[in-house]
Amino acid sequence: DAGVTQSPTHLIKTRGQQVTLRCSPKSGHDTVSWYQQALGQGPQFIFQYYEEEERQRGNFPDRFSGHQFPNYSSELNVNALLLGDSALYLCASRIGVGAYEQYFGPGTRLTVT
């Protein structure tokens, strides 16, 4: 049973560029959430997708956007990258918006120079 997968593993971008990160949820899961984990901090909720719609958003600017596809996979897009966007981006999946077990992927390490 495949767990949550994310790609790429690592990414280096320059300030001002745009980036797309990808996530495939655990088999049978239909809800995907994205979190940002800065160095030395706990993960912070960016947004959640269910039925191809953004259901809830954390305190992140509009530069952060996402998408969910019919197969439940998801993308996180960040525009106009800032140095402060350097972080580990984690994807989590679960069954339905109210399910209490969330499983995380290995993350994508984004470095902005």
Next chain:
Amino acid sequence: GEDVEQSLFLSVREGDSSVINCTYTDSSSTYLYWYKQEPGAGLQLLTYIFSNMDMKQDQRLTVLLNKKDKHLSLRIADTQTGDSAIYFCADLNQAGTALIFGKGTTLSVSS
């Protein structure tokens, strides 16, 4: 708003018990979680507890919940060097959609 706080470091000897503590602010919390993160890796769900429970045991792990004091703890029995990692306490937000994490407790186990 909802907040979760944890002590930052804990150092124990192999074979001892470890107790990691967490406090949260949301009095209407439904589920509380413990996740483990090893260096360079994602988060591994260790265990969780529903708010109507006081204790949950799962092999070497024991979770204690004191709702009155909004205090959660994770006890790891017979701690091994492989338990060295960062442990995150998390609270499910009131909407039931997002996890609110503490900053993590780094557990260091020496042999």
